[in-house]
Amino acid sequence: EAGVTQSPTHLIKTRGQQATLRCSPISGHTSVYWYQQALGLGLQFLLWYDEGEERNRGNFPPRFSGRQFPNYSSELNVNALELEDSALYLCASSSNTGDRHGELFFGEGSRLTVL
């Protein structure tokens, strides 16, 4: 069974540009989560999507946005990039049943570098 896949693996942008990151969840998982992990820092919750809807978001500005498609894949968009957006962006999926909400399966991440 394929795990969570993310693309691209690496992305280099300049300040002010836009970045789009993509994620495909494990087959059968309807929930997709996005986290930011800046160098030396912990995982910061960005967004949660389930059944095509944004269900919750973390303390990030509106220039961080995304969507979930009918096949449950997701993309994260970061507009007006700033230097401090440089980080590893992790996507995770979970089965949205019972207590399993917190049992996340992570992809390998997309490393975004903003110059």
Next chain:
Amino acid sequence: QKEVEQNSGPLSVPEGAIASLNCTYSDRGSQSFFWYRQYSGKSPELIMSIYSNGDKEDGRFTAQLNKASQYVSLLIRDSQPSDSATYLCAVNKEGGYNKLIFGAGTRLAVHP
């Protein structure tokens, strides 16, 4: 006060010893608790989940939860060098919020 707090370490233990990792959380409404392991340069992987007070054992790992004290811990018995990683405590508040909050992690180093 951080929502989920962990000692950053490093926690250094000899091979074969018991490693004890601790975590406290601030929200009394938290319902479910998880430990993830993250090797350097890799993404986190789930190793334990615990939902009710008490102990839960899985192989060499034991998770302990005390909701009254807002405390969760992970014990690793017979520690191996391959256990050297950063261990992330994560706490979820249910009821539709479904926002899994991670601690900053404790770095564990198991030396031969």
